Amino acid sequence: MVKNLLRVEHATRRFGSHTALDDVSVQLRSGEILGIIGRSGAGKSTLLRCLNGLERLDSGRILIEDRDITTLPERELVQVRRRIGLVFQHFNLLNSRTVAGNIELPLKIAGAPRDKRRARVAELLDLVGLAGHADKRPSQLSGGQKQRVGIARALVADPALLLCDEATSALDPETTLSILDLLHDINRQLGLTIILITHEMDVIRRIAQRILVMDHGRVVEDAETAQVLRGAAQHAVTQAFLHGETTPLPDRIVALMRPDAFAGAVPVLRLALDIETTDASILSILAHQYGIDATMLCARIAEGGARIQAECVVRLSGHDEKVMNFLHQASPSMEVLGYVPADS
Numbered sequence: 001m002v003k004n005l006l007r008v009e010h011a012t013r014r015f016g017s018h019t020a021l022d023d024v025s026v027q028l029r030s031g032e033i034l035g036i037i038g039r040s041g042a043g044k045s046t047l048l049r050c051l052n053g054l055e056r057l058d059s060g061r062i063l064i065e066d067r068d069i070t071t072l073p074e075r076e077l078v079q080v081r082r083r084i085g086l087v088f089q090h091f092n093l094l095n096s097r098t099v100a101g102n103i104e105l106p107l108k109i110a111g112a113p114r115d116k117r118r119a120r121v122a123e124l125l126d127l128v129g130l131a132g133h134a135d136k137r138p139s140q141l142s143g144g145q146k147q148r149v150g151i152a153r154a155l156v157a158d159p160a161l162l163l164c165d166e167a168t169s170a171l172d173p174e175t176t177l178s179i180l181d182l183l184h185d186i187n188r189q190l191g192l193t194i195i196l197i198t199h200e201m202d203v204i205r206r207i208a209q210r211i212l213v214m215d216h217g218r219v220v221e222d223a224e225t226a227q228v229l230r231g232a233a234q235h236a237v238t239q240a241f242l243h244g245e246t247t248p249l250p251d252r253i254v255a256l257m258r259p260d261a262f263a264g265a266v267p268v269l270r271l272a273l274d275i276e277t278t279d280a281s282i283l284s285i286l287a288h289q290y291g292i293d294a295t296m297l298c299a300r301i302a303e304g305g306a307r308i309q310a311e312c313v314v315r316l317s318g319h320d321e322k323v324m325n326f327l328h329q330a331s332p333s334m335e336v337l338g339y340v341p342a343d344s
C-alpha cells in the first residue's frame with residue numbers, strides 16, 4: 001500500500017490575473033478522511049479539479065499513488081482517474097437509466113462484462129443500503145437515496161480515493177448525518193481515503209480526522225480536527241468557521257471572560273455531547289468522580305436526526321490537570337472558550 005496516497009507540492013493555478021491556487025501543499029495518507037473547508041471562492045473546487053486532472057496546474061505537482069499526474073499524457077491520466085471516485089452535490093444521475101444502470105455505467109464504459117457488472121452493482125447496493133431499489137429511476141428516490149446511488153457509482157471501479165464535492169449541501173440535516181455516517185462506514189470497512197469539500201464545520205466535525213482550511217487560494221490551516229476543535233486553531237478564518245456556528249454566550253460571561261487562566265479563575269467550555277452514547281454521562285462523572293459541578297450557560301441541539309447532538313457551554317466549579325485530561329479524552333471536540341472568575 002502506498003503510504004502517502006496523495007502529495008500536492010506547491011500547486012499554483014491562475015485564471016488570468018487571479019490566483020485560484022497559491023502554492024498549495026498537502027499530503028494525504030492512505031485511509032485518512034480529510035475535510036477541506038473555505039469560504040466561497042477560496043479555491044476548493046479548483047483544487048479538486050486539479051486532483052482529478054480536469055484542470056492543469058501552472059506550477060507545482062500532484063502525485064497520486066506516487067504517479068505525477070501533472071506530467072501524464074491524457075491516455076495515462078484516464079487510468080489515474082479510474083482510481084478516483086467523485087461524489088457531487090447534485091448527484092449527477094441520469095434519469096434515463098435505472099439505479100443499477102447509473103451505478104454500472106463507469107464499468108460499462110470501461111468494457112467490463114455484464115455478469116461482473118451486475119454482481120458489483122448488487123454488492124454496492126447492499127453496501128449503501130439500497131438493496132431492492134435496483135430497477136427504480138432516480139426520480140423515484142429521495143435526495144438521500146440519490147446520494148447513496150451517487151456514492152455507489154463512485155465506488156464501482158474500486159477507487160483508491162473518493163472526492164466528495166459538497167456531497168451533503170443539498171440535503172436536510174438528518175439526511176446529511178446518514179450520508180456522513182455512510183461515508184464513515186465505507187472509510188472504515190474498505191479503508192478508503194476520502195476528501196470532503198464543505199462549507200460546514202459540522203461536516204468536518206462529524207467524520208474528518210484532518211481539516212484543511214483554505215482562504216484566497218492558500219492553505220491557512222492543516223491540522224488534526226480534534227486539535228482544532230480543542231481550540232488549537234491558529235488562523236482567523238478557522239476561528240470564524242468554528243465560531244460562526246457556536247451558541248451565543250450570555251453577555252455577562254463574555255464581558256468577564258479572559259483567554260488565559262488567572263488566579264481564582266474557572267474554565268468555560270463548549271462540549272458537543274452525542275446523547276445516544278456515553279457522552280451524556282460525562283457531566284455526572286465529572287460531578288461524582290471529580291467533585292466538579294458544571295453550570296450550564298447555554299445549549300442548543302447542534303444536529304438533528306437519529307443521533308442527536310447537544311452543544312452546551314458550561315462553567316466548571318474548578319479544574320486541574322486530571323479533570324481537563326478526562327474531558328479531553330471523553331469529549332475530543334471539547335473547546336476551552338476562556339476563563340471567568342469562580343464566583344461569576
Ligand SMILES: Nc1ncnc2c1ncn2[C@@H]1O[C@H](COP(=O)(O)OP(=O)(O)OP(=O)(O)O)[C@@H](O)[C@H]1O
Pocket residue numbers: 015018019020038039040041042043044045046047
Ligand atoms: N475557469 C475559471 N475561470 C476563471 N476563474 C475561475 C475559474 N474557476 C475558478 N475561478 C476563480 O477561482 C477562484 C476559486 O474558485 P473555486 O471554484 O475553486 O472556489 P471554491 O472555494 O470552490 O468556491 P465555492 O465554495 O463557491 O465553490 C474564484 O475566484 C473563481 O472565480
